[in-house]
Amino acid sequence: MGKPKALVDRELCLACGGCISVCPQSAISMHGMRAFVTREKCISCAICIRTCPVGAITGEVY
Numbered sequence: 403m404g405k406p407k408a409l410v411d412r413e414l415c416l417a418c419g420g421c422i423s424v425c426p427q428s429a430i431s432m433h434g435m436r437a438f439v440t441r442e443k444c445i446s447c448a449i450c451i452r453t454c455p456v457g458a459i460t461g462e463v464y
């Protein structure tokens with residue numbers, strides 16, 4: 403078991419792209435006009451969580 407990974411709430415995401423530009427792992431991409439985290443790439447740094455303007459990204463350990 404690793405750390406919990408970032409998860410995007412598709413209902414809240416505005417597709418602004420902010421999280422995609424800050425992720426150091428390039429773990430986030432657009433899928434169907436919503437941000438999507440590739441869990442295998444995420445290192446649980448929480449930068450995307452602090453960046454999202456609408457609080458659409460969560461993760462248990464942050």
Ligand code: SF4
Pocket residue numbers: 407408424425426427428429430439443444445446447448449450451
């Ligand atoms: S927690 Fe860090 S590595 Fe994981 S998706 Fe967010 S910015 Fe990328």
Ligand code: SF4
Pocket residue numbers: 410414415416417418419420421422436437453454455456457458459
């Ligand atoms: S920063 Fe938030 S609103 Fe913007 S694309 Fe990422 S999850 Fe969606």
